[in-house]
Amino acid sequence: MDGCPAGLQISDDDVQKDLDRRVPREGGIVSTRTEADKVEILSGVFEGYTTGAPVCMLVWNRDVDDSSYMEIRYKPRPGHADYPASQRYKGFNDFRGGGIFSGRSTVPLVMAGALARRLLEKVQVEVLAHTIEIAGVKVESDLSLDEIRRLTYTNSVRCASSSVAKRMEAAIVEAAGEGDSVGGVVEGLALNLQAGVGEPLYDSLDADLAKLLFNIPGVKSVEFGLGLESARLRGSSFNDEYTVQSGRVTSPTNRVGGIIGGLSTGQPVRIHVAFRPTSSIAKAQKTVNLKRMEDEIIEVKGRHDPCIIPKAVPVVEACIGIVLTDHLIRVGIIPKVLGNRRV
């Protein structure tokens, strides 16, 4: 992670805490690895503070299960990047599924996000993410920020409504029982971001957020504010009007989701990120044998989450944090050095 300001207090434990949020301890819902991801900060931190040099962090991917890979060597899994990757890299790609096309690629995003979170704290910006839909089961009622902060990580699906969480869990268990998988939607929020952050033409704030979010495997839709719903409203019902309150400009509504013209408005940034159901399923699917060029059947073996949403929640949060940090550094709100140390 290059470009991190000097003077940020950070330890292995701080990053580990965020990393641990990826894997629900509640079990049953997501796949488990015998050894948990353990992060080491290799460089860029000295006597407990970032030095201004690139921060290198490492998580060893020790618990690799290669046993099932011979089958997929020539049999691309439907929904996976196996086939396009074999075309792009002419067969040199690592087809074992632990590489750049894997959900494992989100681990470094969470690691970088842990630093971003602590930088954002310095300027009182808070990023939250929580599950609002799994397998068609939706959070229908409005959740308070307090509920999102307190309850999101109290269940295995990272949903701030405990009752909805139970129905989501049931839906996942049901699909898993049938060798199938489900998708869902994560809501991301950025609070207390001042107005005017972003770079219109062509690094606008929403564009950069969308870019990083679409780099998360499985994302099929990114919406800001009312999103697709906006297209069905009239201007007079959609525009957020302004008013002066306690000597400050504000809007009673936030349909636009906190960004206009690529700049933050001062209202919360609100993003909905939709994920497709997990690609790897036990159910038999039609595929081809690329060597013999014949149709075949594949049943994907190994450990696979029937739903990636629980693991995706801290990743969405990390991505939003990373992009906001970059932009707050660009506009000079997060300084290049925090405080003052020696001398």
Added chain:
Amino acid sequence: MDGCPAGLQISDDDVQKDLDRRVPREGGIVSTRTEADKVEILSGVFEGYTTGAPVCMLVWNRDVDDSSYMEIRYKPRPGHADYPASQRYKGFNDFRGGGIFSGRSTVPLVMAGALARRLLEKVQVEVLAHTIEIAGVKVESDLSLDEIRRLTYTNSVRCASSSVAKRMEAAIVEAAGEGDSVGGVVEGLALNLQAGVGEPLYDSLDADLAKLLFNIPGVKSVEFGLGLESARLRGSSFNDEYTVQSGRVTSPTNRVGGIIGGLSTGQPVRIHVAFRPTSSIAKAQKTVNLKRMEDEIIEVKGRHDPCIIPKAVPVVEACIGIVLTDHLIRVGIIPKVLGNRRV
């Protein structure tokens, strides 16, 4: 436009043709300027072909109407970037609405898109865009590629279904009559793109497409394939299975929208881009006076489209073309020089 391969045959007229598609001649639906946008290629083209140097093209923004700007100097228009821009640039921003926050900023995208289109033709890739929803009026039936190619530009709303287009036009006229505006959805398609194009981690094809599309003013949602709908399907219903047909790998379905793991799959890329209703409306809205810090009422005057979708269609097409061209150059499929000239 830097990075355009040498040897592309191009003239002012070629670019002008694409530019003219922005403004429906059918009238009534979009605002008209007394003088049409007229493009001049200033450099980078010699004896009819690109030279490999940056291509500089200019459209003079002559028909500027400043008459109404004094009102908005201190009164930010709801839905516009006026307020966040005034915060970001501390009042130095050009508040007259013709600048980087304006729909005018899409003109250069269409100009660059005109070159991209001709580069894509060299590798048989075709990009299409058409309106599929305005003011809640949707294209419900499946349209053939042939219909999209032939009919999109035969009506003022750029919809390939003539009957739906009429209902869309009626909805726009109705809203405009009430001093209001409407939004809509544009579908973009890229055909005949080979499998394996894109840069996973972190310039994936969908991420780069989303980034440029979200730089178009008014976009609130970008979806690939089934988009948000994907989140509600099971893996077994969503995954696109493979089969061998005439010696080639193909999929009978394309729910994923032509991109997996940031790489093209060889199926058509399909994107839905949702636009909010036009911000500028004649109806009275609440705003504030930034100088006096008091609530006020604003009625936005001047020429404003009650719906920007018709103008957005060629812009979406241009953006998709630009991103695909960049990626096809990166992977070496579009060469840095087309053909051979002298010597």
Added chain:
Amino acid sequence: MDGCPAGLQISDDDVQKDLDRRVPREGGIVSTRTEADKVEILSGVFEGYTTGAPVCMLVWNRDVDDSSYMEIRYKPRPGHADYPASQRYKGFNDFRGGGIFSGRSTVPLVMAGALARRLLEKVQVEVLAHTIEIAGVKVESDLSLDEIRRLTYTNSVRCASSSVAKRMEAAIVEAAGEGDSVGGVVEGLALNLQAGVGEPLYDSLDADLAKLLFNIPGVKSVEFGLGLESARLRGSSFNDEYTVQSGRVTSPTNRVGGIIGGLSTGQPVRIHVAFRPTSSIAKAQKTVNLKRMEDEIIEVKGRHDPCIIPKAVPVVEACIGIVLTDHLIRVGIIPKVLGNRRV
């Protein structure tokens, strides 16, 4: 020019003044065009101040002399990019010499440099450039900053020593009389730059300066401080020792030229930039006909400066100013917005 902070007061005249310094009015030494370069600011400036949007400036290249180009179509001029360009662009390059390989390409550098200079003034950083060697005639004595500021632009060769300038002029006139050309060395200085500016690994301050300077046509060597001479000294004679003076850290010497480890030291940045003699000479030279693949003789016609150093002086100054401005923005010393305007 993108990334220019909002709130900089700038006019066409300010930029024109810098542009005018490229062409000595003293005559005889450099080629003259019947029409002087005239700059227009097209956008990014509103009511006399930059808006934060990209600043677009235009100089029309009206006085183009194409008469002699047919000869060089297939006959590459020795010392020019004609041959490598024809290989790179397979004959599509604009061979007439007014394009990206021409000295004309330094005009926009001076334009951008004019803005950079005014941004640097805001943080009391001053950039100077002057001629220290032409055709082997060198400035041997130490010049004061005051002399450099006052005298550089009082003669046609931009040399701060009037007596040396006369000998330089004589050397140029002599070479020109023989249909030949000469080279020289320009010294660039940056004063009052605070310590710690730059990005070690891999955008170090000296590296970025060297990169832009080597983009000026004709540069063959870039040296910092004692440059090549450093290689011949011992560490004990080269290292600049520190001392405390009036409560501040300083060095009585500055052999290193103001940059260590890619960071500014607080001492003046001192750079020597050596230019080859002008490529275009009237004297007969051996070349080839690329069409017939035969040896031929070429005598380059048209207007050519027998020495480009006088024009190069403001270009070197502009390049240094641009790079310093970029780095001062990166470290947050030049803010993204200067002052406060409306509201």
Added chain:
Amino acid sequence: MDGCPAGLQISDDDVQKDLDRRVPREGGIVSTRTEADKVEILSGVFEGYTTGAPVCMLVWNRDVDDSSYMEIRYKPRPGHADYPASQRYKGFNDFRGGGIFSGRSTVPLVMAGALARRLLEKVQVEVLAHTIEIAGVKVESDLSLDEIRRLTYTNSVRCASSSVAKRMEAAIVEAAGEGDSVGGVVEGLALNLQAGVGEPLYDSLDADLAKLLFNIPGVKSVEFGLGLESARLRGSSFNDEYTVQSGRVTSPTNRVGGIIGGLSTGQPVRIHVAFRPTSSIAKAQKTVNLKRMEDEIIEVKGRHDPCIIPKAVPVVEACIGIVLTDHLIRVGIIPKVLGNRRV
């Protein structure tokens, strides 16, 4: 290292071989560490070939000697980045000298260079570097390419002339005996590079080479071809004339050093890189105590090379190789995938 084409055969041993060239086994001249640098390829290589994913390589910096660092905590070493770094990072920088300002930062350049070398071999481009001057002792006679290939690594100073090497070694030993250090000049060569490689305005080939070379600690001058000497020649003596030889365009001379207008000419690229004497010397030097703001004396302890040129030779070679590889990928001469593997 991102952007490495898929399909390159590479092993830990291949990279190790290049890394081993950094440390002369001949002893006496450079500092030695008890444990040699040992590289591990962590990812991006599968079954012996690059996969197209980023290649992550690691060298543990195990043999760190912190014992002497307390002294320099507040006492910046003359010639080192200690002082500017403490200003930039306000005391948070790692002052122990093993970080981004250290010669250790050239290790990853050599690692990346090892891959670059093998990519260049695929297109028959060869990069060489050798010492041409140390402590004023110069290689005066012309060396053949064969001598440079065979003899450079047969002595501790990496000089292709055995007799000159002996005198260089003697000069180093003499300076070291006095607690002092010396500098020198490395020549880099790139052979068999086709004409037309580079990106004029503003990523020209010489500019990009200079930028990376100036990122090597201690470089004070970069020259192409005759370099500074060019400034003293007339155009008629400097220009490289063209002639047709065996049906190909060539030049009997190469004063320009293989690059014109930012593009390769087809002649060998020739670069001279001058290094200052090593900063760390045992001799007493004046410095300041930053805490007490008083003048002090420092004698730098620890292991320090009295001359860094021997270690710099493979680094210069690596840097040239990296930049050429990047540019050959940009112009499409090195393809994104080498050959074809499975399927």
